[in-house]
Amino acid sequence: MEEWVIRSGIALLLAVAQNANQAAQLRAAARRAEEEAEEQRRQREEVAQRLAREQELRELGIQPDRDVSPQHIEQAKKDAGFINDHTHIVVTGNRGSGKSSLINALLGYAPKDSRAAPTGAIETTMERNRFVDHRHQGYIWYDVPGAGTANVTAWQYYYNQGLYIYDLVVVVHETTLSETDIRILKVCKLRNQPFVVVRSKSDLHIFNTQHDMDLNPRAAREHYIAAARQDNPGTVLFRDEVLDVADLLVSNRTVRAVINGDSPQGDLLQEPIDEVELLKRLGLLP
Numbered sequence: 001m002e003e004w005v006i007r008s009g010i011a012l013l014l015a016v017a018q019n020a021n022q023a024a025q026l027r028a029a030a031r032r033a034e035e036e037a038e039e040q041r042r043q044r045e046e047v048a049q050r051l052a053r054e055q056e057l058r059e060l061g062i063q064p065d066r067d068v069s070p071q072h073i074e075q076a077k078k079d080a081g082f083i084n085d086h087t088h089i090v091v092t093g094n095r096g097s098g099k100s101s102l103i104n105a106l107l108g109y110a111p112k113d114s115r116a117a118p119t120g121a122i123e124t125t126m127e128r129n130r131f132v133d134h135r136h137q138g139y140i141w142y143d144v145p146g147a148g149t150a151n152v153t154a155w156q157y158y159y160n161q162g163l164y165i166y167d168l169v170v171v172v173h174e175t176t177l178s179e180t181d182i183r184i185l186k187v188c189k190l191r192n193q194p195f196v197v198v199r200s201k202s203d204l205h206i207f208n209t210q211h212d213m214d215l216n217p218r219a220a221r222e223h224y225i226a227a228a229r230q231d232n233p234g235t236v237l238f239r240d241e242v243l244d245v246a247d248l249l250v251s252n253r254t255v256r257a258v259i260n261g262d263s264p265q266g267d268l269l270q271e272p273i274d275e276v277e278l279l280k281r282l283g284l285l286p
């Protein structure tokens with residue numbers, strides 16, 4: 001073969017090899033750029049998530065320097081008269097929402113019973129009261145002052161009332177679930193604490209609906225139940241998790257009737273709505 005043919009063949013092969021080499025280098029550079037961009041995206045997302053969480057904690061009013069240590073919790077349980085292997089349930093919510101009345105009903109006490117917690121539009125619960133349940137072995141109920149309107153954050157209320165010690169938190173409200181109620185539920189969630197949401201005074205609301213809308217008792221009851229269900233979204237998204245904040249609609253007299261095994265005797269205001277479900281969630285019914 002002519003020498004020039006061989007030389008140009010070698011030159012061609014070298015050029016192809018060089019191009020392949022350059023292409024590999026380019027591919028590697030592109031991969032590195034992609035990886036760097038991915039890393040930057042990840043870091044940006046992390047910062048955004050951290051800021052969102054910090055904002056959440058700020059909204060809840062959480063003060064990191066007032067977090068509760070295990071020793072503190074143990075002492076607080078002793079102070080509250082906790083008994084080993086008992087279930088300790090606190091009933092909380094805004095002032096006048098019906099907390100004390102609900103506890104009396106769960107204990108099966110009529111309001112005039114000498115053992116009952118004081119209730120009423122004026123009789124505000126000023127300090128924590130403890131009620132050992134003689135009907136449901138192993139249950140202890142705690143009545144605490146209402147959240148009120150004072151300018152305290154959800155965390156301050158939760159912390160000041162020592163809500164972190166209880167096995168279950170019952171949040172009672174009587175109309176729309178407030179932002180404060182929802183924030184208290186979020187603090188419970190942050191602390192992995194189970195909760196139940198109760199919308200109280202259904203008898204009163206049905207009675208009012210009957211008169212406000214000039215409806216018969218059956219229509220008023222149906223209207224109230226539908227309106228209350230529509231009013232509460234049922235769920236709240238919190239930290240990629242869905243919190244069940246659905247209301248259990250109850251009236252204290254019906255709770256007491258169910259506890260005492262009495263039938264409501266055809267009174268539509270007292271016909272159970274979610275009372276049985278409430279007792280199930282509290283572990284009082286199978």
Ligand SMILES: Nc1nc2c(ncn2[C@@H]2O[C@H](COP(=O)(O)OP(=O)(O)OP(=O)(O)O)[C@@H](O)[C@H]2O)c(=O)[nH]1
Pocket residue numbers: 094095096097098099100101102118119120121123124125126144145146147200201202203204250251252253
């Ligand atoms: N009709 C009706 N009235 C209720 C019900 N629950 C509570 N009430 C009334 O609402 C008022 C306030 O009830 P309480 O049980 O004292 O409320 P509370 O949440 O303990 O109030 P504070 O201790 O002040 O925060 C009282 O007059 C109760 O009789 C209910 O289910 N139906």
Ligand SMILES: [Mg+2]
Pocket residue numbers: 099100101118119123124125143
């Ligand atoms: Mg009270």
